[in-house]
Amino acid sequence: MSRxxxxxxxxxxxxxxxxxxxxxxxxxxxxxxxxxxSPQFVINPMLTSIAIFTVVGLSQMVVLSVGQMNxxxxxxxxxxxxxxxxAFQDGDAPLLLGLALGLVAGxxxxxxxxxxxxxxxxxxxxxxxxxxxxxxxxxxTIYAWVSPGSAITVPTPGLSELGRWQLSDLCxxxxxxxxxxxxxxxxxxxxxxxxxxxxxxxxxxRETLLTGSNDRAALLSAIPxxxxxxxxxxxxxxxxxxxxxxxxxxxxxxxxxxxxxFMLQSFLGPILGGTLLAGGYVSVFGTFLGxxxxxxxxxxxxxxxxxxxxxxxxxxxxxxxxxxxxxxRHVVGQRARLRAVRRADTTIDEAVAA
Amino acid sequence: MxxxxxxxxxxxxxxxxVVIVIGTIILTIQxxxxxxSPISIQTFFQFxxxxxxxxxxQMATLAVGQMNxxxxxxxxxxxxxxxILIADVGLPGWLGGIIAIVIGAVAGLLNGLxxxxxxxxxxxxxxxxxxxxxGAQYAIVGTRTITAASWPELQAIGxxxxxxxxxxxxxxxxxxxxLALGYRHMLVARKMLASGGNPLAAKLSGISNNxxxxxxxxxxxxxxxxxxxxxxxxxxGANKSIGGDWLxxxxxxxxxxxxxxxxxxxxxLGTVLAATVIRLVDxxxxxxxxxxxxxxxxxxxVVLGTVALDRVRTQRRTAPARRRPPAPPAPAPTPAALTRxxxxxxxx
Numbered sequence: 001m002s003r004x005x006x007x008x009x010x011x012x013x014x015x016x017x018x019x020x021x022x023x024x025x026x027x028x029x030x031x032x033x034x035x036x037x038s039p040q041f042v043i044n045p046m047l048t049s050i051a052i053f054t055v056v057g058l059s060q061m062v063v064l065s066v067g068q069m070n071x072x073x074x075x076x077x078x079x080x081x082x083x084x085x086x087a088f089q090d091g092d093a094p095l096l097l098g099l100a101l102g103l104v105a106g107x108x109x110x111x112x113x114x115x116x117x118x119x120x121x122x123x124x125x126x127x128x129x130x131x132x133x134x135x136x137x138x139x140x141t142i143y144a145w146v147s148p149g150s151a152i153t154v155p156t157p158g159l160s161e162l163g164r165w166q167l168s169d170l171c172x173x174x175x176x177x178x179x180x181x182x183x184x185x186x187x188x189x190x191x192x193x194x195x196x197x198x199x200x201x202x203x204x205x206r207e208t209l210l211t212g213s214n215d216r217a218a219l220l221s222a223i224p225x226x227x228x229x230x231x232x233x234x235x236x237x238x239x240x241x242x243x244x245x246x247x248x249x250x251x252x253x254x255x256x257x258x259x260x261x262f263m264l265q266s267f268l269g270p271i272l273g274g275t276l277l278a279g280g281y282v283s284v285f286g287t288f289l290g291x292x293x294x295x296x297x298x299x300x301x302x303x304x305x306x307x308x309x310x311x312x313x314x315x316x317x318x319x320x321x322x323x324x325x326x327x328x329r330h331v332v333g334q335r336a337r338l339r340a341v342r343r344a345d346t347t348i349d350e351a352v353a354a
Numbered sequence: 355m356x357x358x359x360x361x362x363x364x365x366x367x368x369x370x371x372v373v374i375v376i377g378t379i380i381l382t383i384q385x386x387x388x389x390x391s392p393i394s395i396q397t398f399f400q401f402x403x404x405x406x407x408x409x410x411x412q413m414a415t416l417a418v419g420q421m422n423x424x425x426x427x428x429x430x431x432x433x434x435x436x437x438i439l440i441a442d443v444g445l446p447g448w449l450g451g452i453i454a455i456v457i458g459a460v461a462g463l464l465n466g467l468x469x470x471x472x473x474x475x476x477x478x479x480x481x482x483x484x485x486x487x488x489g490a491q492y493a494i495v496g497t498r499t500i501t502a503a504s505w506p507e508l509q510a511i512g513x514x515x516x517x518x519x520x521x522x523x524x525x526x527x528x529x530x531x532x533l534a535l536g537y538r539h540m541l542v543a544r545k546m547l548a549s550g551g552n553p554l555a556a557k558l559s560g561i562s563n564n565x566x567x568x569x570x571x572x573x574x575x576x577x578x579x580x581x582x583x584x585x586x587x588x589x590x591g592a593n594k595s596i597g598g599d600w601l602x603x604x605x606x607x608x609x610x611x612x613x614x615x616x617x618x619x620x621x622x623l624g625t626v627l628a629a630t631v632i633r634l635v636d637x638x639x640x641x642x643x644x645x646x647x648x649x650x651x652x653x654x655x656v657v658l659g660t661v662a663l664d665r666v667r668t669q670r671r672t673a674p675a676r677r678r679p680p681a682p683p684a685p686a687p688t689p690a691a692l693t694r695x696x697x698x699x700x701x702x
Contacts, residue, residue, distance in 0.1 A: 069477070116662055125421065125477055126615045130658040133602050137651025144645050256647075264485055267478060277474065312489025319482040323474045 015274065018289040022296060029300040036303060039180025044166060047181060049295045050288075051188040052246045056262045057269025057287040058195050059239035062232045064270055065199070066212040067279025068124035070233065072113065073240045073266045074259030075135030080106035080241020082139055085152035085254030088159070095158040102245050103238050109135070110237020114230035140256040153253040162187075163249030184246055188288075191242060195235075196284040208232055212279025264315060268294050271322045276333075294318065366612035370627035377634040384641055392518055398637060399519050403526040404584050405629040408600050409607025410533055411577035413625050416608055417537075418550040418570040419617025420476035424465060425578055425604045427487035430597025432457040432582035434491050437500040437592035447505030451586060455579035461487065462575015466568035476571070492594045499593040505586060512587035522584050527626070529580065534622040546570050551618025606632055606653045610660050 030036045037043065056073060063070040070076075084102030087093040093101065109131065116127045143150045161169075167181040199205035211218040211228045219225045243262065248254040271277065272293060273286025297318075298311055381389040388394060408425050415422040422428075436454035439445045445453070465483055469476045502509050514521035537543045548556040549566035557563055585596055609615065610631065611624030632653055639649050 071477075120662060122661060123615060126661050127658075129421075129605065130609070130654065130661045132654075133605070133650065134654030134658050136602065137647050137649070137654045140647035141645065141651050144647070264481060267481065271478075277478065307493075309489040309492035312485050313493070314489075316482045316485030316487075316489065319485070320468065320472075320479070323478060323482070324472050327472045327474055 015283065015286050015289055018272065018286070018293055022289065022293050025293070025296055025300065029296075029303065033300075033303045036300065039178075042299060042303070043180035044182055046295055046299045047185050048250050049299075050292050051182060051184040052243050052250065053262075053265045053269065053291045053295060054188050054288050055191055055239055055243040055246060056266045057273075057291050058191060058284065059236045059243060060266035061270040061273075061275050061282050061284070061287050062195065062208075062239065063124070063236045064212075064275050064277060065208050065279060065282045066215075066229055066232050067277070068117065068229070068232070069128065070110070070113070070236045070240075070266075071125060071128040071263065072109070072132035072135060073236070073243075074262040075132040075139065076106045076109050076237045076240035077244030077247070077259035077262055078139045078256060079109050079135060079244070080237075081244035081248040081254045081258045082142060082152075082256075083241075084245050085154065085248060086142075086146055088154040088156045089152050090146065093156070095156055095162065098156065099245055103241050106241020106244070107234045107238035110240070111230060111234040113237070114233030117233065118226035118229040143256045151253045151255040159249055160252060163246070163252065182250075184250060187242070187246060191239065192284050192288060195239075199282055199284070204228070204231065209280055209282070213281070264319065265291065265294065268315065268319055268322070271319070277323075290322075366610075366621070367624050367627055370611070370624065370631055373631055374627065374634060377631065377638070381634065381637060381641060389637070389641075396515065396518070396520060398633065399523040400588060401636075402630060402633045403520065403522040403588070404581050405603050405607060405633060406526040406530060406626050407577055407581040407584060408604040409611070409625045409629045410530060410622065411574045411581065412604040413608040413611075413613050413620055413622070414533075414570050414574040414577060415476065416550075416613050416615060417617060417620045418546050418566050419553075419615075420469065420567065420570065421480065422462075422465065422571065422574045422578075422604075423477060423480040423601065424461070424484040424487055425574070426597035426600035427484040427491065428458050428461045428575055428578040428597075429581045429585065429600060430594070431461070431487040431491040432579050433585045433592045433596050434495045434500075434594070436582065436586060437504070438494055441500045441504040447507040450505060451508050451583045454582040454586060455576065458579020458582055459572055459576040462578065463568065463572045465575065466571030469571065470564040470567050476567070488597075491597070495592070495594050497594070499591045501591040502586070502589065508583075508587045512584075512589075520588070522588050525584070529577070530622050530626050533620075537620050537622065542569055547618055547620065549617075602650060602653060603629070603632060606657050609657050615661070 026036075035042065056077070059073050059076075060070055080102040082102075083105035084098040087098040087101045091098075113124075113127050113131050116122055117124050120127075140150065143152075146152070162183055165183045167178055167183070170183075199209065207218070207223045208228045208231065210221070210223060211225050215225050218228075240259070240262070244258045247258050269287045269291040270282070272290030273288070274283045275281060275287065294315060297314070301311055301314070378389070385394075408429065411425050412422060432454040435457055436450040439453060440447055440450035461483070465476070465480055468474075468479050468483070472479065511525075512520070512522055516524065537547065545556070545561045546566045546569055548559065548561055549563045550570075553563050556566070581600075582596075586592065589596070607625045607629040608621070609628075611626070611628035612621040613619055613625065632649075635652055636649050639646065
């Protein structure tokens with residue numbers, strides 16, 4: 001690859017565009033509203049939202065990697081948060097145990113979906129949609145059963161610190177961290193690193209991507225396609241549960257409302273970040289950037305006094321525009337692949353002729 | 355003829371009818387017969403009309419293998435816009451009712467056009483339009499409730515009780531019958547079913563799949579508009595919450611009613627019966643004074659069970675047909691074949 005190729009590649013990569021867009025928007029909003037740089041009132045809540053929604057986006061991204069979808073991200077997040085909350089309230093579980101139980105519960109729901117999809121052969125939409133309906137009913141019912149106020153607020157040591165502390169609360173001697181950076185963002189960074197490592201370095205990840213780009217070819221290459229489908233759905237449930245737990249920790253209480261606004265965000269992040277709906281390609285960093293962009297736009301508009309309704313109209317429009325871009329990318333990629341095949345065909349013909 | 359009778363007995367509709375009869379008996383016994391009193395029956399059917407129509411609206415998109423997440427948003431937006439036009443702009447009530455229906459159809463048409471132009475799965479497109487329309491609905495009505503006193507003509511329709519049963523229920527039934535006849539006899543509807551059943555075969559038979567998609571989404575939007583009309587006729591007012599809880603009901607009725615989610619089939623009677631069953635569950639919930647989330651739990655579990663069972667049933671039916679002779683050795687991948695695989699991958 002020549003140098004100009006690489007520069008062209010960086011420029012045409014939509015992550016570069018996203019970064020530029022984010023910088024422009026931050027500068028623009030900051031210039032108009034200096035309040036935007038306030039660590040306490042804007043930066044901290046914004047980074048907390050980015051942290052939570054990035055995990056939600058990753059949860060959708062891992063399923064998109066095999067060309068499927070998880071419509072139950074919100075429900076799985078609610079289950080994860082609920083199980084963790086119950087473990088804290090009724091089991092007096094320590095922080096990490098409750099978190100682990102929540103993740104296992106979310107993963108189990110995801111795995112159930114994956115098994116029905118992979119071995120029952122049912123479309124992923126249908127299964128996860130039906131699952132989201134079942135969870136929509138199940139979660140409030142269980143909350144009403146275990147806790148009179150339908151919300152669980154617990155004084156588990158470490159929970160509120162994890163959810164609300166910022167780096168400035170962490171001091172070694174007299175030096176404290178910078179203001180406005182929530183601890184939760186580090187949980188997200190760890191999750192991003194793990195998922196990136198999985199897809200970039202591990203055999204499982206490569207197999208998953210191959211399954212997504214062409215499942216028949218993957219099956220013929222001795223890749224256990226059904227097992228990979230179950231893997232991604234389990235992982236998706238686990239990540240959704242993590243996001244639900246993080247939201248519960250940051251707001252201080254576990255309620256049935258957790259996860260209700262996850263669905264749109266879960267698609268916005270990966271699609272803006274360049275993950276293909278058709279499967280076969282994922283971008284962890286792109287998902288993070290996509291979420292960052294939407295959260296910044298959201299926060300900025302809130303500063304300008306735009307109401308929730310305006311935000312919804314805007315976010316829906318962004319999704320539609322991103323989708324059209326996704327389609328264009330897909331068509332272009334397809335053409336490139338076709339060209340490659342034609343080239344390969346002629347080489348074979350030449351070889352045969354010779 | 356005998357086998358046909360046998361097949362009829364085994365269909366989903368029979369099961370649903372039995373469930374309805376048993377449910378009615380249980381509720382009647384539980385309420386000491388009050389469940390069958392005229393007022394109770396009127397309320398039952400009054401709140402059954404809208405679920406039937408939104409179930410049919412979802413069915414129209416499912417028939418071409420698509421989904422319409424924006425059912426509630428289209429209905430809510432159409433009802434609220436019409437209400438604003440009547441109350442604030444001063445349009446006559448009947449015109450507002452027609453406008454609600456037209457807005458629904460136009461929104462559906464736009465959904466269909468976006469799906470066809472971007473070639474993106476209808477689910478994601480309607481997720482986006484749902485968000486946009488729900489935002490727009492809130493933007494136009496805000497926190498106010500426009501009372502139904504502004505449109506007495508429409509309220510008269512909602513209050514009419516021919517044969518002791520609300521007129522709006524008769525309207526819903528009439529629309530269901532029209533749809534059933536249409537899906538059986540009309541060319542455009544047969545084309546939609548063909549596109550939903552096997553897009554490739556439909557294309558090779560000279561049917562425009564894109565045309566079918568647009569037609570199905572428009573029909574779905576039109577039905578949402580009719581649901582909005584019924585909202586104006588029967589509810590005491592219009593506000594931002596209208597349409598918010600339609601999504602589950604819209605999917606549950608066709609799925610339980612036996613509509614295949616991969617497209618190609620419709621079940622108008624099944625959808626109507628399933629909507630009735632859901633209404634019974636809701637009545638039972640009220641009779642036993644349970645939390646409303648129980649209804650969602652029961653319906654969600656039934657939908658999940660139906661989806662899983664349906665698959666088992668179809669697999670058993672098609673299992674012998676799967677034993678085809680081995681395919682001839684595949685030729686070298688041609689660009690056309692590759693495109694097809696990619697498209698199939700995208701559609702999966």
